[in-house]
Amino acid sequence: MWMYLFLGLYGLAMCFILFYSLAQAGLLWHFFRFKRNCMAPAKVSDAGLPAVTIQLPVFNEKYVVKRLITAVSEMKYPAQKLEIQVLDDSTDETSSIIQECIQNYPDINFKYLHRKNRNGFKAGALRDGLRQASGDLVAIFDADFVPDDQFLLQMVPHFSNPEIGMVQSRWGHLNEDYSLFTRLQAFALDAHFMVEQMGRNAQQAFINFNGTGGIWRKACILDAGNWQDDTLTEDLDLSYRAQQKGWKFLYRPDVVSPAELPPVMSAIKSQQFRWTKGGAECAVKHLKSVLLGSFPTKVKIHAAAHLLNSTIFIAVLLLSLSSIPVWWGFYQGLIPAIYFKAAALFLLSFTVIAAVYFFANLSLANYSAKGLLRYLWELPVFLSVSMGLSVHNAQAVWEGLSGRKSPFIRTPKYNLDEKTGPWVSNVYHQLKVPAGTYFEAILAAVFLILVGLSLYTATYEMLLFHGMLAIGFGMVSLASFRSYLAKPGA
Template sequence: MMWIYLFLGIYGLAMTFILLYSFAQANLLWHFFRFKKNEVPEASIFDPTLPKVTVQLPVFNEKYVVQRLIDAVCRLEYPSDKLEIQILDDSTDETSDLIRAALPNYPALPIHHLQREERTGFKAGALKAGLAASSGELLAIFDADFVPDPKFLLKTVPHFTDKEIGMVQSRWGHLNENYSLFTRLQAFALDAHFMVEQMGRNAQHAFINFNGTGGIWRKSCILDAGDWEADTLTEDLDLSYRAQQKGWKFLYRPDVVSPAELPPVMSAIKSQQFRWTKGGAECAVKHLKQVVKGPFPLAVKIHATAHLLNSLLFLAILLVSLSSLPVWWGFYQGLIPAEFFKAAALFLVGFVLIAAVYFFANLQLAGYSRKGFLRYLWELPVFLSVSMGLSVHNGQAVWEGLTGIKSPFIRTPKYNVTGKEKGWFGNAYHLQNVPLTAYVEGVLALFFLLVVGLSVYTGTYEMILFHAMLASGFGMVSLASFRSIGRPASG
């Protein structure tokens, strides 16, 4: 009997964490509606007072997208005498040759192809080395799969007339969101972050984060914050918190869109998710105590806590999922009073709040159209199911981040797939290994499917929807993981 209440306690604590997080999200949604545009008059390319800008392009083995990146960056509208382009090339394959071959096509632009002897510190190390060699007062950063707006600099640079502004972040767009179900679901999640979360935090002057790309920094801000550091897997989030703790202000421009490629296959999605999730947990260990003790308003501390701990949602989901089995059994056997289950209905409030966040984020981008509303109706349950299905993989990442287990920076492969006509088979960078978690996900999918069947057989329907979503989520993630093995990569 006692063990049933132990699992009921775990279930309740994990659901309470999710509920509290949903309250923080609801507050962001409120401030999302109160967000005031951060727009300023666009700069003129003929303005003699424009500061010098260094555009940094960190690249590592990106032969499929590097030409597109260079072409896009060279279309940036800005005086050439006040522009410096750094290609921070750590490549070990033919990418470096492709870069060298492309540079003569742009003789009028100051493009510097910088290569390090050792890839120390990975992306953070490359950015730090580039910073030391840069001549710009401002530094714009774009990852290899991005295609920046030609007017990006003219729209963002004017903000830096305010000497307290340290960074301006743009909104990510998606080059291939309609490529597959999984690219749609990634866009669904990212749009909620870039609409409700970034706008909601910025509206109340809470901590926001540089998203690793599609943003522009003041050089002195980076140096004042201690420069790039490679002790976490999310060097962008780490530097963001160090800079804002120093008093620098960040601005978010949702109207400036920087399109990028979404990972089209589960192995690449998991690689990216693992890095983001583990890095978020590492940053929580590194910064949470300082932020809570710092001289910041209570609302800022609360949102910073929710922000830094949001990766723990996957651990909470995993605990809820596993503990729900003995809880369900306890209700079926009459070992847990029905009043407990009725009280648990309170947790549905959290679901409603989370659903509202995704509703308004995605519907606003869709112009509140009928088509966007109908798409939301099927995307939300599928997204929630897949998020649950990723809880084993991402839960491992969170645990490693919290306990200090180190792992190398594994970048997400880029495929340059933007339409149905192009596939990812044969990509030289494609990750062929299937992680152990894929097998665990498959077993859990079968187990929860069995529980759904037992629920129908016994007439205990209280948790059947939740268990059905878990079965489908774990099943989809596991199956997609095995299917992403693909064909052998061609050189």
């Protein structure tokens, strides 16, 4: 009987992944519809442009803050209508770097706001800055971004429509070729910013402000209840509150905001933890009101998939762990082979997910042969590493769903936009090895043993899956140990 319990968990996890993939298929369909739309607004004269405040939330970013301020200072916009707030929560020499840097631009309206505490973390800084913001519109850039000087002129004209509450740009990648892990992050983010954001926006479903690289109408922020710090993803939270109030969001995939990708596993995990836990917290906060609201059924379905998408990591972890006794059951003849054959239906999930990443990444590469070759090796490696992150991310999701609170831990920035660079000299990255990293290493060994047993016993049904798990957990655990144990200056 216990064997069927594991088989039930295995099937339940597969069903959730199937639901997720079907939602992705819907987004892919609307992605093609979006591409036929012309999103560029009519040009607006300087006299007709509204006042804009750019907010730069910063906390201990000595490696990148000067680069950010320099980029924003070059923004093309009428000077008398532009205010730049540097929202500084720093406790190190970042503060002096900022003050020295902005003195180089006496003709630009910089406002330096330094808090003596981090109450509310990033949400608190944005909220405090908003009280003093003079602009009708508020653009936000995190410290690792290098916005284009045409950003405001391309995005602001959309706000001539009084229903528009937020316009989001697409993230670009300054250092995607720095390492394998930065390339895989770019691979994943491009799918989000191409298929997911475009697919949702094309059908007027809920989309989200991505925390940076976008512009808000100040009145929209205030009408939706302002920035709140009860979740780790204040951007997703405010996005859902605003759209439930009737504000419309717009996505501009043709406007690119370049940013730095975390180059090491400790920084990647820090970012992933915040995103996945915050997403789960927003699901608890908003899913019921969205499902009970007067939205079209398709909007509710995509909102549910959107808010619950981080839960995929719990499903992947359950699928991985339950596959061990299920494999044993098939090998011992305790589970009829017909059940395994029925599982072939779930190959549809893989096909859909592969198609999403294919069109997202190949469309950015103009469907070139080079892009195709890159995709063919990136997809299996990406899927393996994503499964390898399931322990870490499933813990984050569980904490979010269960209401366990944790502080906002920002992702260290490195200013590595070249192929080479000494990331170990960064004083911000974490040096303590979490317990989950040891569990990842154990699972890598377990699935490697299962691969050997499958080859030895000629039971190949789960060989590919277990092989990808062994590779994924192995890569994640080894990269984690390397980054957590690295000594500055090494």
